[in-house]
Amino acid sequence: MPRRLWWSSFLFVLGVIGCTSPPTTTKQDRPVHFRIPSHFPPMVHPTDNEPTEARLEFGRRLFYHTALSQNETTSCASCHVQSAAFTDGRVTSPGLNGHAGVRNTPTLANLAWSPYLMSEGGVPSLELQALAPLHEPLEMGMNMMIAVDRLNQDAYLRTLNQRAYGRDSIDPFTITRALACFQRSLISGDSKFDQYKMGAAELTSKEAKGLALFSEVGCANCHREPFFTDYGFYNIGLYSVSTDPGLERKTHIKSDSGKFKTPTLRNIAVTGPYMHDGSMSSLEEVIAFYNAGGTGARLQDERIRALHLSAEDEEALIAFLETLTDWNFLQNQQFTPLSE
Ligand code: HEC
Ligand code: HEC
Known part of the structure; x- marks a missing residue:
């Protein structure tokens, strides 16, 4: 192979690796503006959790991540299934190890506008809500610190966490915020x-x-x-x-x-x-x-x-x-x- 050609193919390969490798911490996170239907009221975000690309991706990955449940088989999406508007078609949802649940899984559509959560309204915000299923023995039966350790072993998630919230390791603060950010994007107004x-x-x-x-x-x-x-x-x-x-x-x-x-x-x-x-x-x-x-x-x-x-x-x-x-x-x- 002529020397010049060898060099250019080497640079080409480098370029491809550069594009597919995970984004580095220096990559700027960008704000995201949700498209709100014109007949909906404006959406109010907590000032410390305005939506950005990295926050949404991080929250979306966590929503589907089984590391959040004790036996690593259950994710939020096990009960909140998109094709059923984030419900699960079951009477009540079985929780960890097949324990019977007592309530039917509600939709997650348009929760950004909900002044409180759960059927008795006991939870004031989406940021706090994410903790409930994690600790609920019937749902995910999880100790948050175990989840944190597991997630921190994933270098790509750590990078996302850094871009999204400027913290080197994933912690309960960033997990709950990212899940809330993703859930606010679940806007349904196009029926x-x-x-x-x-x-x-x-x-x-x-x-x-x-x-x-x-x-x-x-x-x-x-x-x-x-x-x-x-x-x-x-x-x-x-x-x-x-x-x-x-x-x-x-x-x-x-x-x-x-x-x-x-x-x-x-x-x-x-x-x-x-x-x-x-x-x-x-x-x-x-x-x-x-x-x-x-x-x-x-x-x-x-x-x-x-x-x-x-x-x-x-x-x-x-x-x-x-x-x-x-x-x-x-x-x-x-x-x-x-x-x-
Ligand atoms: C006094 C307030 C009130 C009125 C009036 C009312 N609803 Fe409801 N509706 C509720 C509440 C509260 C629930 C949830 C009850 C529960 O889960 O035990 C509910 C549940 C429902 C559900 C099931 C929703 C789900 O996701 O499980 C449907 C469907 C429904 N209502 C339709 C109607 C229709 C149609 C009418 C008129 C004929 C009506 N509602 C009148 C308060 C009301
Ligand atoms: C085992 C099934 C199950 C899993 C797993 C689960 N949920 Fe739920 N979710 C439910 C049920 C059942 C309720 C209703 C509880 C109630 O009203 O007491 C609920 C309620 C909610 C609500 C409140 C909705 C409202 O209208 O007030 C939100 C938000 C939510 N879940 C998000 C999540 C997130 C985020 C995760 C993952 C961290 C998750 N859920 C995991 C079954 C589940």
Whole structure:
């Protein structure tokens, strides 16, 4: 091989290695601006956790990382599956070593706007929320320091951590922040209903009738636009005596027993089974329950009362609920697991 040619191929190989090797700590992290649908309120970020490329990538990798669970088999995504709007299709989710869980896995869509988390609202921010499943023996059963040690053995993750938060080693502060940053990016506002709101799609007459009924019979009082929740707590009368205390667990007030945070209805057609304990398997069942006016339990909210809807009305309500599915969200490539 002539000397000049040998040199150029050597430089070429160096160039390729240079491009594929992990980014170095000197590489500048860049801010990311989320695209917020125009009919959503602005998103407020904690000042110490504005989204950046490195924070989002780090959080996304952690979300799919099994190092976060004690036996290294479970990640956040084991229960929060993108194609089901970050739910898992199970009644309640089995936790570590097959322990039975007690609650149905909720969607993670649009949590950036949620003033508190969990069905009794006991957790004030996404930054603090990430600690809950890690320590919960039923979910990941993990000691945070073991997770920290495991993650620090991965040089690429350490580099990301440094770029994202300027710290040499991964610690509980950076893990919880990165997970929160990634979860704020899970924005769902591109369903047929949203396109209709923006004048870019039309509803069928059945869907339009369902939308009108949704307001007329009072669903919209609690499931309020644009997130289809008012973040309030209500006992909708599922049980005469609730086995799950719900809000009472937080407030210790007896009359709060069986109250749960109004869930969002975005992507509802793909997030069944329904209710905090997954006790209803279909939307038909949910609508029949509301139509009957609940069970008439002693602590049932007075707004839940018999609706006298016809079978046609019930179908229209379901057709409307189905327009809340955001297919782009369920397939968004920015939320999928990253390869090595
Ligand atoms: C074993 C299944 C399981 C795993 C693993 C899991 N979760 Fe959850 N997640 C749940 C369940 C069930 C709830 C509802 C708990 C409740 O309301 O008491 C929940 C609730 C949440 C909430 C609150 C949602 C809301 O609307 O208030 C967030 C945020 C969340 N999980 C994020 C995560 C993150 C981040 C991870 C990984 C670190 C994770 N989850 C791991 C099952 C799981
Ligand atoms: C008084 C407030 C209130 C009213 C009115 C109300 N809901 Fe709800 N809805 C809730 C609460 C709270 C829950 C969660 C209950 C639980 O998990 O135990 C819920 C749960 C649901 C669910 C299941 C969500 C999930 O992810 O599991 C659907 C679907 C639903 N409601 C639709 C409707 C429809 C349709 C109407 C009108 C016919 C309606 N709701 C009226 C407060 C309300």
